[in-house]
Amino acid sequence: MKRYFHPLILPIYAVLFLYSHNVGHIGFRHVVLPLIAVAVLSVAVYGLSTKALHDQRRAALITSCFWVLFFSFGRVHAIITGTRIFLPDAGHYYSLLLLWIVIFVVLSLLITRTTRNLAIVNRFFNIASAALMVIVLASLAMSTVFTHMQASQHAEVAPEPEPVQLQLPQQPRDIYYIILDGYPSSDTLKKVYGYDNSYFIDGLREMGFFIADESRSNYPLTVLSLSSSLNMRYLDEMPKTPGDDSRQTAVTHRLIEENTVARSLQQAGYNFVHFNSGWGPTIYSREADENFLCGRVGDEFTEALINLTPLMPALGGDGARRRILCTFSTLPQVPQKVEGPRFTFAHMLPPHPPYLFDRDGEPLGRSEMQMTGDVWKNREAYLEQLRFVNQQVLKMVSKTLQTDGPSPIVVIQADHGTASLGERITGGWSDPEEDFLRERSSILNAYLLPDNVEENLYSSITPVNTFRLLFRHHFLADMDLIEDRVYFSCYERPFDFREITDLLKEEEEGAKD
Ligand SMILES: [Zn+2]
Numbered sequence: 138m139k140r141y142f143h144p145l146i147l148p149i150y151a152v153l154f155l156y157s158h159n160v161g162h163i164g165f166r167h168v169v170l171p172l173i174a175v176a177v178l179s180v181a182v183y184g185l186s187t188k189a190l191h192d193q194r195r196a197a198l199i200t201s202c203f204w205v206l207f208f209s210f211g212r213v214h215a216i217i218t219g220t221r222i223f224l225p226d227a228g229h230y231y232s233l234l235l236l237w238i239v240i241f242v243v244l245s246l247l248i249t250r251t252t253r254n255l256a257i258v259n260r261f262f263n264i265a266s267a268a269l270m271v272i273v274l275a276s277l278a279m280s281t282v283f284t285h286m287q288a289s290q291h292a293e294v295a296p297e298p299e300p301v302q303l304q305l306p307q308q309p310r311d312i313y314y315i316i317l318d319g320y321p322s323s324d325t326l327k328k329v330y331g332y333d334n335s336y337f338i339d340g341l342r343e344m345g346f347f348i349a350d351e352s353r354s355n356y357p358l359t360v361l362s363l364s365s366s367l368n369m370r371y372l373d374e375m376p377k378t379p380g381d382d383s384r385q386t387a388v389t390h391r392l393i394e395e396n397t398v399a400r401s402l403q404q405a406g407y408n409f410v411h412f413n414s415g416w417g418p419t420i421y422s423r424e425a426d427e428n429f430l431c432g433r434v435g436d437e438f439t440e441a442l443i444n445l446t447p448l449m450p451a452l453g454g455d456g457a458r459r460r461i462l463c464t465f466s467t468l469p470q471v472p473q474k475v476e477g478p479r480f481t482f483a484h485m486l487p488p489h490p491p492y493l494f495d496r497d498g499e500p501l502g503r504s505e506m507q508m509t510g511d512v513w514k515n516r517e518a519y520l521e522q523l524r525f526v527n528q529q530v531l532k533m534v535s536k537t538l539q540t541d542g543p544s545p546i547v548v549i550q551a552d553h554g555t556a557s558l559g560e561r562i563t564g565g566w567s568d569p570e571e572d573f574l575r576e577r578s579s580i581l582n583a584y585l586l587p588d589n590v591e592e593n594l595y596s597s598i599t600p601v602n603t604f605r606l607l608f609r610h611h612f613l614a615d616m617d618l619i620e621d622r623v624y625f626s627c628y629e630r631p632f633d634f635r636e637i638t639d640l641l642k643e644e645e646e647g648a649k650d
Pocket of ligand 1: 318319358359489552553
């Protein structure tokens with residue numbers, strides 16, 4: 138391999154290329170094992186083919202062809218199917234696999250049979266792979282420096298959260314904070330979707346829930362909403378909030394991971410239990426005492442790497458479906474698995490697109506799995522998934538309530554509403570209509586609380602006050618509720634907040650006239 142290093146360089150390049158897009162998000166230690174694996178495999182393939190062919194030039198080319206096909210598979214698959222996940226019922230995977238095998242066999246035959254001088258081709262592969270390597274190393278160096286600079290800035294804008302002093306009751310109750318992503322109020326479901334959701338709401342009420350049916354989310358985007366509710370503060374009041382035009386959500390990611398609510402409860406003696414949502418900041422928490430990784434095969438990097446290759450079925454194909462089903466079934470078992478008292482945080486992506494379930498939990502069509510385009514416009518698929526979520530949540534909560542200990546505290550809340558009246562899932566929000574602002578901010582917000590806390594609840598409470606209410610009235614913390622305010626901002630300029638509290642109130646009053 139001395140003269141022909143491309144069979145070794147190409148797979149290493151593929152791994153480093155993926156890593157270069159994830160620097161700052163994934164530690165280098167996650168990359169070491171994949172690097173060793175591809176290097177060993179490459180040497181083995183090259184060694185075996187050299188032995189078989191008695192020709193290093195041919196062996197080197199065959200090995201490199203193998204790697205190019207291997208790591209391009211996932212991309213091509215994604216382009217053909219429009220989804221990055223493997224679905225067992227999708228014929229595309231097997232057709233593409235067959236095509237890839239045929240191409241590999243044909244190329245190998247051509248390489249072994251040809252009488253042309255392969256030294257030139259090998260030299261070309263050497264130069265090309267070396268060039269790719271230089272580019273990826275340069276981009277790695279640049280993004281490493283950039284991430285370091287950012288990290289020091291973030292430490293400034295988002296200082297360590299100060300835990301709130303809580304008084305632990307004699308018999309502390311387990312707390313479940315369940316976020317159903319993009320779940321609107323019954324009112325919106327009726328007006329915008331023409332759907333009557335009373336079956337679900339009545340089910341919750343029967344179990345003792347209070348439904349804050351005039352609730353709105355404080356922010357329209359997940360990162361903003363969660364970092365605000367988990368820190369019980371508005372983001373413009375955070376010291377040195379990132380500038381208005383900043384797209385840098387790394388600060389909010391950190392606020393989600395290192396949040397005041399979990400830290401306060403941990404300091405009071407709670408174990409913090411975290412469920413994998415499958416979405417960046419809430420996949421894994423370094424702060425949690427227990428992480429439930431539902432449906433994970435390897436770490437995030439290994440999974441992303443596998444997804445580029447024909448090995449993608451190893452991820453179980455519909456990994457997102459498995460993860461969600463696993464969360465539904467595992468959450469009620471937390472008391473058996475983790476010592477109490479426990480604070481369980483489960484951010485669940487459905488009913489938010491992609492639409493992975495019909496009302497019976499069966500997969501919907503492939504196109505519904507897409508995350509691009511006007512996914513919110515597909516109201517039928519949304520309602521199918523919502524029905525399934527409803528049924529699973531009722532089942533999960535009723536199991537959770539079957540406990541010998543004190544009745545748990547359960548909050549089921551959306552981080553924001555739906556977006557079927559908006560233009561696209563990202564963008565097109567710069568000049569929103571009022572009916573869209575209403576749709577996006579209207580949320581499900583349901584509480585199961587001890588009586589003395591519940592009597593302080595009100596129907597228009599917003600997530601920023603959820604834990605203020607609980608901490609003040611259940612844990613006797615020295616903190617007050619704050620004014621419920623609603624902000625809007627778009628994906629392009631997430632920190633360019635526009636307060637719409639009064640606008641929404643005016644509309645409601647107008648509607649009553
Ligand atoms: Zn969300």
